[in-house]
Amino acid sequence: LKQELQEMSEKMRSLQERKSVGANGIGYQGNKEQTPSDLLEFLHSQIDKAEVSIGAKLPSEYGVIPFESFTLMKVFQLEMGLTRHPEEKPVRKDKRDELVEVIEAGLEVINNPDEDDEQEDEDGPLGEKMVFNENDFIEGYYRTERDKGTQYELFFKKADLMEYRHVTLFRPFGPLMKVKSEMIDITRSIINIIVPLAERTEAFAQFMQNFRDVCIHQDKRIHLTVVYFGKEGLSKVKSILESVTSESNFHNYTLVSLNEEFNRGRGLNVGARAWDKGEVLMFFCDVDIYFSAEFLNSCRLNAEPGKKVFYPVVFSLYNPAIVYASQDVPPPVEQQLVHKKDSGFWRDFGFGMTCQYRSDFLTIGGFDMEVKGWGGEDVHLYRKYLHGDLIVIRTPVPGLFHLWHEKRCADELTPEQYRMCIQSKAMNEASHSHLGMLVFREEIETHLHKQAYRTNSEAVG
Structure with a gap:
């Protein structure tokens, strides 16, 4: 190319x-x-x-x-x-x-x-x-x-x-025509990364390692807002944030504690309103997301207050235990970040990761608090933008990965939410070919035993 x-x-x-x-x-x-x-x-x-x-x-x-x-x-x-x-x-x-x-x-x-x-x-x-x-x-x-x-x-x-x-x-197709040509200055554009969280402290520690490398050491124009649900694990999250503060002299973060049941939409609503310094670009992010410095600039370039919201398509990684089954242990996370059909897939049915300005989010009414549990609140917000006048930028981006983690679909979910959750769980596990190899594992092992027996027989003969 x-x-x-x-x-x-x-x-x-x-x-x-x-x-x-x-x-x-x-x-x-x-x-x-x-x-x-x-x-x-x-x-x-x-x-x-x-x-x-x-x-x-x-x-x-x-x-x-x-x-x-x-x-x-x-x-x-x-x-x-x-x-x-x-x-x-x-x-x-x-x-x-x-x-x-x-x-x-x-x-x-x-x-x-x-x-x-x-x-x-x-x-x-x-x-x-x-x-x-x-x-x-x-x-x-x-x-x-x-x-x-x-x-x-x-x-x-x-x-x-x-x-x-x-x-x-x-x-x-006709000849190309210029629509506009403009200079975009993002040097002073701060992103408020908002992460709703409940327990998952080990995942948060891994998230903060990526945050330290990308946001603190490279980008340096980031504010982090963590909205934590419940009491269990809260002290561990505070300890991780304090450790980052002491090691990197980073103080641009807000920890909001809610003693209630986890609700992603509620957490993002609270996180957006916790910012009191006027207009700001927000990145709604989950603890299992790995992003690059280049993605943060894509976030800045593709969102514009009153005009555009950015809904990137995340590349979702499969279960490393299956992808790297031939190795003794899976490689480090950084080496798993490749765009191959056996390593992951574009999560084009996921709308949770988004960059949008605070004013647009508040104007459109934020997340629907009636949606409980898994999944539906993201689609509801996305559709509100589709029904409005803002341009929705939807595209796969190379610097945004969803790290695999074991998924549990709660019994409290509605039948529709439970179906969506199971569908996502199945999609997350492995590629078609890798799942096929698991299905036919006994057949493959039988064939290998036959081959080994034939080889030994010929050697003896």
Whole structure:
């Protein structure tokens, strides 16, 4: 990728020196005026460059851009996203609107053909012109080349005819246009990291080790707010904080003690209101989270009061006892922080880690105190932002990890919360392949015994 970026930079420099504009294939056009003919020529060149009419020579199977297929009712997809369904009704409005527009455009092409279209006019049973409608749509395929556009292959058929009508459409991407260019100064931007906690003192000690390395020694623009529930373990938490204070001369923290049952939403509400110095950027964080200094800057860059809230997708690590089963002991935590499919997964159904300004959080009403126990309060807050006017930035980030820990689903949870908790527990344990190896462990051991027996027999013979 680095080499390709360098090559692209050289090409862009060369193109700028030649002062080429418009339809000669340059992607970025700034906000310069373009004639309709220049733009039309550019869009047609996008079709010519895409793999629509002629196949492209690819180095391997990994270079193939697969299609996704759809009918009037379902989309069949390889990249399943948050729903994790290989087939689904289009949930996102943009996808629904896209497919509706495409089918309507296909019908327009069939019912009002151009002279160069390869189709013969057919009459209906009473001699009238045959008109196709959405019920005649059989199936379609689409794929997107990120730098060129989206290709659509549509198939229509009348119930009483043998022939199919095939329409190919292409939505070319236009040239890049500048929306804005700005300087962002984050040098004085303090982040108030708010951690709700109950017991889990060993996990908190590990959290503070990462906090010391990243926040105190590197970033140096952090305030820590710990909201502790209950009495058991409170003295240990105080001791850990005092130890960090004496070792690192760090005093920018607040410990709030609540003698009540743990409630994450309640803890974050209290932590947000405990800050009395005006506006501040908050990072809602759990004790099992490991973050980097780079993530803290991403937090600052992607949240803006009154405009944007940041909901990063965390990379959740699997059970190290399974991932590193072939080793005597798992490696140190720092060496487990890798983005591989057998080491973890993007927790795209988790909305607990978020960066948002205090004013936005208070304006929207904070967490719902009626939600008890595990999970639901995060989604409720997330949806409140989705229903509002602020931009929600949702993206995976490389510097944010959820460390594995054994999960217990309490009996007091509602059936829906309990189902969510068990689903999360299953997802957390190991990858598909590692779980499969556990299922077939006896079969594998039997095979190894047979192999060893055969080898010994041949040696004796």
